[in-house]
Amino acid sequence: MNAASDVAVAARRELTIQRWTGLSVGSVTALLALVAALSFVPLALGANAIDKLTTLFVYVILAAMWNALAGYAGLVSVGQQAFFGIGAYATIQLSNWGVTVYLALLLAALIAGAVAIPTSLFTLRLHGGVFAIGMWVVAEVFHLLVNLDGSVGGVTGTSLVALNGFSVDDRRSYNYWMTLGAMVVLLGLVFVLLRSRIGASLQAIRDDEEAAASVGVRVLGGKWIIFVLAAVGCGAAGALWLATNITFQPNSYFNVQWTAYMIFMALVGGLGTFEGPIIGALIFFIIQDQFGDQGVWYLVGLGSAAVLFAMFLPRGIWGTVEERFGLQLLPVGYRLRGLQPAKEREA
Amino acid sequence: MIWLNQIIQGVLLGGYYALIASGLSLMFGVMRIINLAHGDLAILGAFLTLLLADHAGLDPFVSLAVVLPALAVLGWLLQRTMLERSLRAGVLVPLLTTFGLAIVVQNVLFEEYGADTRSLGPQIGDLAFSSWTITDQIYISHLSVIIFGVAVTVLGGLHLLLRLTPIGRALRATAEDADTAELVGINSKSVYAVAAGIAVATAGLAGVFLAMRSSFDPYSGPPQLIFAFEAVVIGGLGSLWGTLAGGIILGVAQNVGAQLNPQWQIIAGHIVFLAILAARLVLTEVSSRGGFRVVLAQRV
Numbered sequence: 001m002n003a004a005s006d007v008a009v010a011a012r013r014e015l016t017i018q019r020w021t022g023l024s025v026g027s028v029t030a031l032l033a034l035v036a037a038l039s040f041v042p043l044a045l046g047a048n049a050i051d052k053l054t055t056l057f058v059y060v061i062l063a064a065m066w067n068a069l070a071g072y073a074g075l076v077s078v079g080q081q082a083f084f085g086i087g088a089y090a091t092i093q094l095s096n097w098g099v100t101v102y103l104a105l106l107l108a109a110l111i112a113g114a115v116a117i118p119t120s121l122f123t124l125r126l127h128g129g130v131f132a133i134g135m136w137v138v139a140e141v142f143h144l145l146v147n148l149d150g151s152v153g154g155v156t157g158t159s160l161v162a163l164n165g166f167s168v169d170d171r172r173s174y175n176y177w178m179t180l181g182a183m184v185v186l187l188g189l190v191f192v193l194l195r196s197r198i199g200a201s202l203q204a205i206r207d208d209e210e211a212a213a214s215v216g217v218r219v220l221g222g223k224w225i226i227f228v229l230a231a232v233g234c235g236a237a238g239a240l241w242l243a244t245n246i247t248f249q250p251n252s253y254f255n256v257q258w259t260a261y262m263i264f265m266a267l268v269g270g271l272g273t274f275e276g277p278i279i280g281a282l283i284f285f286i287i288q289d290q291f292g293d294q295g296v297w298y299l300v301g302l303g304s305a306a307v308l309f310a311m312f313l314p315r316g317i318w319g320t321v322e323e324r325f326g327l328q329l330l331p332v333g334y335r336l337r338g339l340q341p342a343k344e345r346e347a
Numbered sequence: 348m349i350w351l352n353q354i355i356q357g358v359l360l361g362g363y364y365a366l367i368a369s370g371l372s373l374m375f376g377v378m379r380i381i382n383l384a385h386g387d388l389a390i391l392g393a394f395l396t397l398l399l400a401d402h403a404g405l406d407p408f409v410s411l412a413v414v415l416p417a418l419a420v421l422g423w424l425l426q427r428t429m430l431e432r433s434l435r436a437g438v439l440v441p442l443l444t445t446f447g448l449a450i451v452v453q454n455v456l457f458e459e460y461g462a463d464t465r466s467l468g469p470q471i472g473d474l475a476f477s478s479w480t481i482t483d484q485i486y487i488s489h490l491s492v493i494i495f496g497v498a499v500t501v502l503g504g505l506h507l508l509l510r511l512t513p514i515g516r517a518l519r520a521t522a523e524d525a526d527t528a529e530l531v532g533i534n535s536k537s538v539y540a541v542a543a544g545i546a547v548a549t550a551g552l553a554g555v556f557l558a559m560r561s562s563f564d565p566y567s568g569p570p571q572l573i574f575a576f577e578a579v580v581i582g583g584l585g586s587l588w589g590t591l592a593g594g595i596i597l598g599v600a601q602n603v604g605a606q607l608n609p610q611w612q613i614i615a616g617h618i619v620f621l622a623i624l625a626a627r628l629v630l631t632e633v634s635s636r637g638g639f640r641v642v643l644a645q646r647v
Contacts, residue, residue, distance in 0.1 A: 076439045122624075122625055138621070141617045260450055307429065311433060
């Protein structure tokens with residue numbers, strides 16, 4: 001009895017919690033250097049490369065937001081296109097009211113977040129599948145309301161004409177920097193949030209909501225922060241997509257395909273890992289770049305890949321790598337050091 | 348009188364919603380599995396019927412004898428291969444796999460049939476437009492009454508299946524606690540596979556009726572899923588008669604909305620659905636705090 005408790009005490013003393021490893025400090029530094037390098041792209045590379053990278057950054061934002069929702073808070077939403085659409089719609093409206101277009105992009109993301117607040121009061125009390133499709137219904141309601149709004153041309157849509165005030169090259173560079181900035185800020189927010197107390201409580205909620213509540217985790221508060229952040233992120237993505245594509249049609253912005261893309265990227269990259277969605281977005285970007293002109297077969301391929309990953313590789317590419325090699329480039333979790341395998345201790 | 352007509356038409360439309368919702372009610376309400384491809388499998392049923400009508404000249408009602416068993420087998424396979432494995436990985440994983448399946452079904456159909464809107468109306472002759480004249484403002488279409496009758500029959504049949512038959516008992520036991528059900532000798536996997544087969548067959552049946560009463564295209568599935576889901580949730584999870592009521596409420600809400608403004612049809616249905624869901628959440632919250640009197644007293 002005494003011996004056992006001595007061992008336990010000794011073991012406790014040896015245990016330390018590690019939040020950074022040498023590798024992860026290195027990889028974060030490398031990532032920051034990469035971001036710094038990326039910010040010079042418009043000065044160095046051609047129009048095509050700038051456009052492609054802008055698209056990639058929007059995908060990264062979308063994948064990271066859906067991953068934060070589903071992978072960390074357990075909120076599988078099929079209605080994130082609601083905020084993507086609202087971001088674009090708010091940009092059009094703000095710019096019609098005379099707000100400078102690049103300020104409008106920023107405000108539109110915040111408006112998407114503001115819309116998420118009353119929405120969350122209702123939807124976050126739903127669970128599992130009811131939440132998933134409930135969000136879809138909410139997205140459809142926003143979609144149909146925007147369709148009824150004659151000031152943006154209803155179903156036919158309209159264009160972000162204010163962008164005509166900028167030359168094509170300027171516009172391209174500004175869009176690029178805005179998107180890069182949005183991606184860095186949003187990923188940074190998710191990273192800080194997941195490393196904080198909230199991150200740990202969110203994962204507890206994801207794994208077992210009732211058990212988490214019983215040990216004092218504030219369930220609704222944690223979900224709420226992620227839900228609103230994801231809305232801001234998807235709103236920013238929608239606004240930026242509008243800035244690069246100019247035309248706004250409610251049917252394409254409020255389309256459930258956006259959520260399908262998010263699910264694909266998060267699943268393939270690795271749901272519930274920080275790095276996964278970035279890898280997923282990169283893969284999605286390459287697939288779309290290579291096979292996007294294959295029309296529907298390309299969509300069939302995306303759907304099948306999502307099915308296969310969910311069934312056979314549920315942790316995605318990065319989740320599997322992380323598990324096998326114990327790698328953590330961008331650590332959002334806690335590592336317990338000093339735990340020895342039982343055999344070693346006996347010897 | 349116009350309002351009465353809209354309500355009658357809404358009830359009949361609700362019959363269709365209840366029919367498409369019946370399989371979802373079984374899978375989601377009882378088994379707690381969400382199949383996001385439910386609407387697309389319904390549309391698949393419609394395309395299969397169209398295929399048989401075009402190539403073999405089969406009457407749509409006759410071809411049901413081929414289409415429904417085929418879809419039942421598909422549902423069985425779906426459960427045995429995809430859903431069973433997904434369920435093991437967690438309750439949210441079937442959402443992801445069936446969403447992927449939905450995209451595959453939609454786009455394969457699109458690849459085969461293109462974006463054209465189709466209908467089985469021409470294949471069913473007079474039934475497509477024949478109706479009873481009640482007054483000069485109220486007509487009741489024969490087809491919509493048939494659909495309503497089929498919906499009541501299917502839901503009633505499923506209700507009796509669940510309550511009275513051995514497989515129904517096994518299904519309820521498995522839904523309650525699969526491990527314990529296994530202990531008393533129930534083969535839970537095979538029970539779920541049979542239920543999934545029934546659910547997909549009823550989805551296909553609803554799809555064929557959708558194709559007869561209006562039109563469809565390869566991307567018609569998702570709205571059908573949403574309507575079916577709304578009917579199930581309005582009526583209460585696990586209650587098949589509730590699903591019938593839910594379908595009727597949805598149908599009436601849509602038709603009354605459409606009477607107010609033709610553009611409000613769908614949105615009126617969604618808003619009534621959200622309002623009912625919100626009211627239920629408030630009631631649960633209030634009753635968990637000891638009822639309205641206590642809550643109001645605390646506020647004052």
